[in-house]
Amino acid sequence: AQTVTQSQPEMSVQEAETVTLSCTYDTSESDYYLFWYKQPPSRQMILVIRQEAYKQQNATENRFSVNFQKAAKSFSLKISDSQLGDAAMYFCAYRSAEGGDMRFGAGTRLTVKP
Amino acid sequence: NAGVMQNPRHLVRRRGQEARLRCSPMKGHSHVYWYRQLPEEGLKFMVYLQKENIIDESGMPKERFSAEFPKEGPSILRIQQVVRGDSAAYFCASSPTAGTLVPEAFFGQGTRLTVV
Numbered sequence: 001a002q003t004v005t006q007s008q009p010e011m012s013v014q015e016a017e018t019v020t021l022s023c024t025y026d027t028s029e030s031d032y033y034l035f036w037y038k039q040p041p042s043r044q045m046i047l048v049i050r051q052e053a054y055k056q057q058n059a060t061e062n063r064f065s066v067n068f069q070k071a072a073k074s075f076s077l078k079i080s081d082s083q084l085g086d087a088a089m090y091f092c093a094y095r096s097a098e099g100g101d102m103r104f105g106a107g108t109r110l111t112v113k114p
Numbered sequence: 115n116a117g118v119m120q121n122p123r124h125l126v127r128r129r130g131q132e133a134r135l136r137c138s139p140m141k142g143h144s145h146v147y148w149y150r151q152l153p154e155e156g157l158k159f160m161v162y163l164q165k166e167n168i169i170d171e172s173g174m175p176k177e178r179f180s181a182e183f184p185k186e187g188p189s190i191l192r193i194q195q196v197v198r199g200d201s202a203a204y205f206c207a208s209s210p211t212a213g214t215l216v217p218e219a220f221f222g223q224g225t226r227l228t229v230v
Contacts, residue, residue: 006156033217043203045157045221052217091156095217101147101170102207102219106156 002027002094006105013082014113020067021077021108023092031097034068034075039089039107048090051075053097079110087112118143119188120206120222127196127229135191135225139208146189147219148181151203163189196229203227 003026013019025034036048051059051068058066063083067076079086092105119138127133139146144165149157159173163183174181178196183189193200203226207219 035218037221043224043226045205045207047218047220050218095219097217099145099209101159101162101173103159104149104157 002029002032002096002103004092004094004103004105006092006108008108009106010109010111012111012113013079015082015084017082018078018080019082019110021079021090021092021110023075023077023105025073025075025092025094027073027094027096029096033095033097034066035093035095035102036064036066036075036077037091037093037104038086039091040087045091049077082112084112084114086110118206118208118220118222120204120225122225123223125225125227127227129197129229130195133193133196133200133227133229135193135204135206135227136188137191137206137208137222138188139206140220143208143210143220145209145219146183147207147209148189148191149205149207151205151224153202157205160191193227196227198229201227201229 005024032053034051038046038048049061049064063080065078089107091107093102095102146163148160151157161174161181162170178194180192203224205224206222209219
């Protein structure tokens, strides 16, 4: 079974600085998708970024980028120029390319200091 | 195109009562997933359904919990004889059919169940 591990329960960053959130996963599959979701206090799960395992190029969405290391099974999220609105819980998730449910890590609570 | 709709947003039940949580997937989505989130924890997979079929219920407790996704109408997560430990946020997500270019699931805003 696939497992997703986020080893940082809490992280803190100064406004306008850069922060990296870690995620590792375990799978025997070669084709899959990885995601980062943001959950603000409203509880709504918001997709931040998505990575296809067959793509070597790291995904980027504005201030959000990932460092995908397939051999190491690592998928970290980098947030540049952090903003107060980035404060939230961040969840890393895995989904097989064959479909089915998504598996989530335990989450990292990000605090942004003004 | 409306997003995933869950209702109610908040539900209070006394111990021993039944809780029924509803989820209407996004238009055109035929896959529904239910997750449970305990306070300060991640989302735990419960059950994966397609129309009229349960595909994977490996995360569902064996007793008191059931789920359905009928041909017509919303998906229902039903918890019988609720206990205090059932208090959590329950999220529904939907996705299009497998093999599309959109592999991510879209989430509703969740139902917060409080058992008193």
